[in-house]
Amino acid sequence: MKRIFNIAAVSATLLLSGCATIFTGTKQTVQINSNPPAATIEVDGVKAGVTPMAVPLKKDLPDRPSL
Numbered sequence: 001m002k003r004i005f006n007i008a009a010v011s012a013t014l015l016l017s018g019c020a021t022i023f024t025g026t027k028q029t030v031q032i033n034s035n036p037p038a039a040t041i042e043v044d045g046v047k048a049g050v051t052p053m054a055v056p057l058k059k060d061l062p063d064r065p066s067l
Contacts, residue, residue, distance in 0.1 A: 026060070
């Protein structure tokens with residue numbers, strides 16, 4: 001009985017670990033501000049707008065170095 005419980009617990013952990021995007025989606029809105037305002041915002045080399053602005057970004061973007 002204990003073995004079945006352990007197998008079920010491990011299986012549930014593996015199967016449910018990737019479900020976060022189902023509940024939270026694949027995009028996240030990030031608020032970008034600057035001082036002084038009106039700085040150009042680029043996402044992957046494409047102009048997205050000027051600060052201050054809320055920019056929707058994909059959650060799977062690789063880490064970028066901070067400026």
